[in-house]
Structures are given as structure tokens and as C-alpha cells.
Amino acid sequence: MTEPQITLYRLQACPYCERVVRVLNEFGLEYRSRYVEPMHSERNVVKRVSGARSVPAIVDRETGVTMSESANIVEYLEGTYGEGGA
Amino acid sequence: MPDFDVVSLPETDHVAEDDTAPDFTRPLVNEEYWEDRALGEVVDGPTLLVFHPMDGAFQGTYLYNTIDDHGWADDLDVLGLSISSPYAHKRLLAERGEGVRIFSDPGAGVIEEYGVAHDIDGMTGITESRPAVFLLDGDRTVEYAWIASEHPEFPDADAIDDAIGRLVD
DSSP states (O other): OOOOSEEEEEOTTOHHHHHHHHHHHHTTOOEEEEEOOSSGGGOHHHHHHHSSSOSOEEEETTTTEEEESHHHHHHHHHHHHSTTOO | OOSSOOEEOOOOOOOOTTSBOOOOEEEEEOSSOEEEEEHHHHOSSOEEEEEOSOTTSHHHHHHHHHHHHHTHHHHSEEEEEESSOHHHHHHHHHHSOTTOEEEEOTTOHHHHHTTOEEEOTTOTTOEEEOOEEEEEOTTOBEEEEEEOOEESOOOOHHHHHHHHHHHOO
């Protein structure tokens, strides 16, 4: 198993996370899912990686980008990997 | 010894010494998150793979206490596996199993493949794991194997200590 380019920190059944997954799949991007707990206090790993405890959060090794907030992530993915993206 | 017969478990064709431990992919839980991981990708040196009954059963609790008391996770990678959910594994790891990671196999497919399944009386629809311990080298060759043959039964911690000592400097 090769290391996927994108790591997605997600919460089971979180609609904002599913929104990001839909876009990842749309662009055929390889990603690995790391599931965390519903309790914010249990999400130190996300805080360490992204600076906040919110999910979704992604780490894109190709570009070195780490990002939270689904709207921002979707915008980033569309801008980077969508039609007309870099 | 009790003055009654302890339940014997039937003979089983299980993964044994000198076999290559079968590869599988399941969610692997640490203290912070879980993600799909393949055993073959996780094993990169001596590894203790411990199958145990579902989280909360006293057999699992004893096994993790033994792992902690002997400090095995300081000597090599220790991986647990049970039918419990990742959420249950996280609760277990908050209490014990310092440095241990645990695979979640709710459908018991891995447990069946390793030949350590146990259809537990009075819990219809649940396939349990027998307690079982496999010491693997970095190529997933089984250097030491123990599978419970009674219900309940606990592994010989000194024998595991010795086997680890033979594999790890």
C-alpha cells in the first residue's frame, strides 16, 4: 500500500467530512481516512496537525497544505485539482 | 484446581509456528485515531500480535495488564485484535495497553482466517476470538504461537518473555 497523498481527519457521519470526501472522489484523489472521536477534547491529534480541533481537516503532502473547514477545503481542492486548477 | 471440569475448546486448524501470519487490512486504533492498515505494512520488525475476547471481557483486561506489567510494548510492537469497535478500543487504550495499537475485526473474518474463532454460548450471532498470542519476526514468520484450548485460559507470560528474548536483542 503506497502512502496516499492526502490524509483526511474525519468524524464518522459528519456531513462536512462527507462533503470533502465527495470532492476527493470527484477528482480521483488518493486519500487515507483517519477517524477521530466526537468529543473535541479527544482530538489532540487534529489540533497538533492543523492548529484546531475541528474536522474535516486535510493534509496534502503534494502541496504541503494543511487545512480545516469544509468550505475552505472544497475551494482549495477545486482550485488545485479541478478544471482550470493549477 | 476447581473440582469440576473447565470447558475445553475444540481442536482448531490455527496459524502455527513457522507459518507466515496471513496479511489482512482492518482499522487499526491508537490512542488518538484509527485508519485502515495492512498487517504486512505495519510489521517492520519483531511484533507481538494478541487476539483477545471483546473489550470489557476480563480475559482481555488480564491480557493487557500482563502486557503492561511485562513492558512488552517497550521491547517490540504490540498489536491487539478483537471484534470490538474502534470506539471501544479507544476506551480500552485510555486505561491500559500503553503503546499498544488494536485492530478492529467486528465480522471476525481475520479471527476465522487465523483459526481462533469461538462461537460463544448464549451470545447468538457473535463470533468471538479465543485468546491467542503470535510472536512475529519482521517477515511475519510466526516464531511463537499460543492459542487457548480451554475457556478460560491465559497464556504463559514467562514463555512469551523467553520467546521475545530470543527474537529481540
